[in-house]
Amino acid sequence: MTLYNVPSKHYFRLHHPRPRFKNDIENVLIYFASEIAAIGRKRIRDFVLDFDFAIKKYPGNLTKTQKTINNWRTEIDALFSFIEREGDYLKPSKRAIELATNQDLVKFFKLFCYHFQYPGGFLKPHVNLEYLRNGINFRPCSYILELLTEAEAQEGVRVGISKSEATHCIFNDLRVTRDGRTPKATWRLIRKNRQMDLEYDWRGDVIRYAGDILDYMVQANLLVSRPNHKYYINQTESIAIRRFLNPTNDLFDYYNEIADVATLTLSEVKELDAEWVSYFNTPRDEGFFDTDILALVADTTSQYQELKSLIDLDRIIAEGGLSSTGSIGSIGESLILNHEKKRLVQEGRPDLEHLVKLIPTQYAIGYDINSREINETHRNIEVKTTSSTTPLAFTRFHLTPNEWSAADSNKERYFVYRLMVTKGSIKLCVIQDPVGNYKNGNLSAIPRNGMDIIFDPNKCGIEETLLI
Template sequence: MPREHFYRIHHIRPRFKNDIESVLIFMATEISKIGEKPSDIFAESVNAAIKRYPGNITKKEKTINNWRTEISSLFGLFQTDSGRNVSFPGLRAVELADRQDLVLFFKLFLYHFQYPGGHLKPHENAELIRQGVHFRPAQHILKMLLAVEEKTKQRVWINKAEATHCIFNDLRVIRDGEDVLDTWKRISKNRQDRVEYDWKGDVIRYAGDILDYMEIANLVVCHGTQFFANSLEKAAVLKVVSSDDWFSGYDAFIKARAVSTPEVSALQEDWYKYVNMQRDDDFFKTDILAFIAKDEKDYNALKKKILSGIEDKIAEEGALGTKEIGDIGEGLVFGHESMRIKIGGREDLLHLIQHIPSHLALGYDIKSVELDATHRLIEVKTTISQRELDFSKFHLTPSEWSSADTYKEKYFVYRLLLSKHKLKLFILRDPVGQYKTDRLKMTPRNGADISFSPDKSGEWTELLEWKD
């Protein structure tokens, strides 16, 4: 790269990167419980939650403070109103705590992530502004891969070193808005010339982080060191590629190539409002089948298998997003319940299994039956992540907690854990009764945050697939 084009951008790297999915769900849940408090008390409460994370109890205060800064700065899990001197959970934290959907969380994170951005220290942001940097990494990478695939009619990929040296560290891209096909020409020529890149971890870490986060978001798939645009996530990928969303607070300074550190600092709260802005429930839809499928053939086979026998209960409209069909997690459980009853020899009861529309707000998702025809009312709680998580928390809304209290032993929570290529189901019965007998913990928060021990509160069971 000609030296005049070189400029290295970076961002905060969380100390918990290797365990990032577990940490973020845990912290989003804990932060959501804290609510709004004076900023100093809020910080103390967050620190106390960080110490409760497994392995942190002996960590020094400086390390705990760094965790808090990283959780706040990079991921925007809480916000501050300096005028009132209060801090409070960000909307992204509340969504993650309630929905347990890390794929959705990282899609929204990458959708908003830009340089310059409030995830950097003010003086670092000021330097980016003086350099004229104006860059959305996930968008540029996906736009390039899609444009080349459209032109060549072939699948193409990028690796972390190429992303680092040809995109992240090149002012032609991050400042000048270079056409993505020109970026690809440079990458292709380097491949033809057998250019050797510097692959050291401290060199490729920032572009590498973004590609890793894109994989967690299911926007790309990784084979070895090669990252491809995920062809099964067309809607989400196109939303990122076509978006003109941008935090414009820095724009006048970028145009002038001049800004002071205090002027950047004054924009921090506006930045966190931007990354936590309200988005429609279906803004990004986690297509669970696209998430667990290996390829398009596998996707179509899974779709046919899961919907077989329950098509009258769940409307099929193209991509199977969580809100479009009442959550495929619920569809999987519906199929499980139907098969459980069939195996039990009571096919005459299958018609009694019903998927409850969410707008009825009855406090449960599936109305099922026992083999003796008595009711089994099921609330489905699904956690979605790239890696398999051992996570024993979920949230019940006020209506769900009330229904659990009303129906007692007839009320079940099906805890469905979906990770790439693996599905696990844990069944918990009568959460209110278990709370009253100290078999699980409950913390009030616009309903109830539940924490349970798998060996005390229920049982893991095989997730059954409906078969005619």
């Protein structure tokens, strides 16, 4: 057995903060984004105190030392840029607010993968300086997608790569990260190594950095991992992948901002790192990376087509006046519209089916769908959709001021349909009269531009099967 190593003159290990929550990443990210959004803009000291308190409240953190809490606070933020600094103040970043409000983790990870690069502001300035002096200039997610696309075209079959191949043939090789070796040439190397039966150092601490990026790409639904521990292009996400292959021209380039790398100082790098946070929060059109719920639920292209024809979103959209086909919110609404019609038929009132209507958003009456009970009284439904590749506790959602006051005035006629879309499954939880439940202490609500709701499924909310 022979080990493949990057020739030492080309070796440069790429690094980023190690997340301390990989097993629980979706829950931690939703929790962090929600808590940070709830804290709002505060003086640094107060912000940190509030944030520390929130981190300690996270399950399992009560007994952790202050040192560990500090590490959670700074490392997660360094990697995901959840907090922006404004003089003596800290405030939630755009991405944090988006995630807290929309709870679209798949879209969040697509945006993360799209903007992530080396060098980057997640590194300590002196480490980043080292990267700059070495001329590192590397966007891992675009590169991996290009490589797999190229390899599939060449081989004529589905192609996957492993964490160790990504580490030793891509991430840690300056010929890729500095010199921009073509994906085609890199694939030639990987294939040659396979033919020669070369092994790689695959110890956890060696391959974990490239491995993290591959895992984040799975969270973004760009790649799928198979039981052979290799990562493949997700065929149902071709539109999003095309964006990675043809990126916009507004991505952050340290080298554009630097006159001369040789005389670059630490404090100059620090200034650039501050710009990194705002770059990482670049505003993007709502439809830039819309999560295609059906692409998330489907495992294969044929399954995707089947679902698409079954649900016939286009017809629902045409009839119901949905503004866009894109956001998970609108797709969630059309799924529930379909669900309500089927429910009335099942419960013996097919004559009421035609009364189930989507309410165009411009009316802003505080709910999405007008439906009926079998006794013909109104059922006003607000749909709250979360998407994630793996299941997570979905007991949090956000109600706007409008929605909260509609819930307050409609009382038991107001329903929140909590929809959790994960890879391969859809879960639905129905919460009746959220304001009433709040007053009874069955559900907690914290004001933030409306209300951040946390419900306990044992106290309120009934799990139902989504009718398709």
